[in-house]
Amino acid sequence: MSSRTHNCGELNKTHINSSVTLSGWVNSLRTHGKIIFIDIRDRYGKTQIILDKKDLINKGNSLSNEDVISICGKVNARTKDFVNKDISTGEIEVIANELHILSISNPLPVPIHDREASTEEHRLKYRYLELRNKTLQDNLIKRHNAAQVVRNFLSKKDFIEIETPVLMKSTPEGARDYLVPSRIHHGKFYALPQSPQMYKQLFMISGLDKYFQIVKCFRDEDLRSDRQPEFTQIDLEMSFVDEPDVRNLVEDLITTIFKKVNNVTIKKPFPILSYHDSINKYGTEKPDLRYKMELNSFKEFSDQSDFKSFKGLKYVTMLSVDDSSHFSRKIIDELDDYAKSIGAKGLAWMKCNGKNLEGGISKFFNKNLQSKIVSNYKLKNDSICFIIGDNSQLALKVLGLVRTKIAQMLNLCDNTIFKPVWIVDFPLFEWDEDQKRFESVNHPFTAPKDSDMEKLLSSPEEVLSKGYDIVINGYEVAGGSIRIHDDKMQKQIFEIMNITKKEINDKFGFFIDALKFGTPPHGGIAFGFDRLVMLLCGVNNIRDVIAFPKTTSASALMEDAPNTISETQLNDLNITIKKNEEDV
């Protein structure tokens, strides 16, 4: 009775006069007294059903949207005037002989066909209903397709997918771990993996020279529109490779995914940008190259001006935009507020009027200096310059974010265009002022550049790494490195990071031991799979490509997680919950 001969999206002229059974949801209902139209829907499409027999009409009058029904009937050609070009089955309709009501739906708390017409709070609470929405279903189908392409592509290249533990050891470096208390070992905890980093390197030591996995990872940090606490990586590692080998493979993989899933051709090889250049030209290590608008050092000119706020500052950077007509005083003020909200002292500006500058801080620059600026930066007539100065790289960072904001304002972000870029030559370490020690920029297993080995002890801050990120349209889509495969070097890196011998031994001893038993040179990369799917779907929110996402406070509104647990459960784990001061 509830079986179906066809889905709701496949009937067409070739099926005319056949007897069919369709099952699905009542998408909409149009009652006309002696005839009722029902659009029946499943994930494949919609089909119009006709009820014109008395007993069926009685039954049909009791239906409402989202009831689940099954109908048997005959496929009928629609006359020309009644063809519906908007749906795949629009040339036919099914005249019902039988109508079975399989399930009655309550009125819905969220509309299904218009996702915008409902707050996210509601949509997440009733996510299973929102997932009836076609766009969201299409996103999940695209996600599936991308995963299939990855598995096929890598399998053909002799990679094998191996699962790694989800309950692992907590390590001190990196993001905050999600922790799982042990029942058997009171007072001890497992950590959920931030990535399977050490396991995949151990596979290389095992001789499983090409590994990959599509795997959930967990980081207990605050969320963003492109960041969830649990997320999926395409993780891969290979032996006997150097940077170009990994880059070639990854470029092949990415172009294959975009071709097969979206039928988009991306040119190879991808451009390569050093970390240093990326920061100086775009103020970020994840530049969006769909638009140009590069940052320029302005220090040379600001130092000569009478503008005291900028004089002698270490970083003064300038961004020029061609058409100043988009920038009313109100818009400039908004950009200024934005720059201030993210840490700048302010956003200075000047407009180019032929050979001279006007408005904003232009009065602090004499005419001679003004024309030098115009010719030096080849400023176009009617362009506008935005300038930020600071004694730290914050100036670059903020102007980089202003650049992104302006691009959004000017609609320069076309989601059907994909501009990948490799970011390379990262520093190996950065100085952590709070902890007064060096920390890894990537992770502590990243190899230093061969040419920088001598500087490792004398000036660690100058050492570059064999790390690489791939950025597409301003999203960090993948990151990886060539790893250290020498135990002494690995130990040395931990020592430079001022991790005590005991801690190295406790946390990483097993791993450094493993490196001693014949470790091939190896390297790899991990993709943020959710972000990749975001790009494929043309959306800018990670929740739109995850079936059951978390909110920005890391809770699940539908099932209400996280939740409190019973005394019994706590007792099993030998855990007591501390009372807040206010509660006492």
Add this chain to the structure above:
RNA sequence: GGGGUAGUAGUUCAGCUGGUUAGAACGCCGGCCUGUCAAGCCGGAGGUCGCGGGUUCGAGUCCCGUCUAUCCCGCCA
């Protein structure tokens, strides 16, 4: 931890400088209707204005606090 935005019917919103009984659309319930496809027409039900304080003769509206969602900064090796 910090900043911005939002919270009024099942849903999305309106509600002016504080002033009778808080409105609309969609949805829901009842009725009419043989060609609609966001069907149409008539009628009806539906509200602790997120929560807690305060100011006031009077608060959806003003003030303070708080919660939730969202965007951003910090954070995310």
